[in-house]
Amino acid sequence: MSNTPAVDTTGVENRRAEIRDRYLRPVDERPASTARGLHHTALVSSDVERTVHFYQDVLGFPLTELIDNRDYPGSSHFFHDIGNGNLLAFFDFPGLDLGPYAEVLGGLHHVAISVDPERWQELVARLESAGVEHEVHSGVSVYFRDPDGARIELIADPLGEMYGHQVL
Numbered sequence: 001m002s003n004t005p006a007v008d009t010t011g012v013e014n015r016r017a018e019i020r021d022r023y024l025r026p027v028d029e030r031p032a033s034t035a036r037g038l039h040h041t042a043l044v045s046s047d048v049e050r051t052v053h054f055y056q057d058v059l060g061f062p063l064t065e066l067i068d069n070r071d072y073p074g075s076s077h078f079f080h081d082i083g084n085g086n087l088l089a090f091f092d093f094p095g096l097d098l099g100p101y102a103e104v105l106g107g108l109h110h111v112a113i114s115v116d117p118e119r120w121q122e123l124v125a126r127l128e129s130a131g132v133e134h135e136v137h138s139g140v141s142v143y144f145r146d147p148d149g150a151r152i153e154l155i156a157d158p159l160g161e162m163y164g165h166q167v168l
């Protein structure tokens with residue numbers, strides 16, 4: 001028996017349909033995006049070496065650069081290659097005592113990173129070997145938290161697709 005309360009989602013579904021009808025244009029009617037792509041997503045790290053080890057050695061995302069953070073003296077800005085010309089970046093802020101990661105409205109829920117289906121199971125095994133708690137969903141997604149608590153998803157779906165549904 002589930003502890004999840006029954007919720008009437010009719011209003012939410014109706015609102016979603018209204019938004020879709022108002023804003024979603026057919027592919028051949030959509031203008032080109034003004035963006036070239038996601039340059040990087042930046043997360044906060046409490047320990048540079050631990051973060052580098054996790055993302056490079058456990059997940060297989062090579063460290064590409066480690067530089068000074070120009071916005072905060074003594075802070076590092078470092079980057080991991082997540083494929084296809086995309087980067088996952090981190091800052092550390094020594095001495096600021098930022099506290100633990102928290103999901104808040106307007107904040108980060110999770111970062112979803114597409115991986116080849118042939119590598120997905122290997123990456124799940126790496127998480128298990130490293131003792132990282134994780135949850136597998138739908139046989140193509142694995143969710144876990146990085147050493148600082150940020151939620152990460154590795155998804156075997158191709159870029160622009162979500163559970164067999166084209167989203168781009």
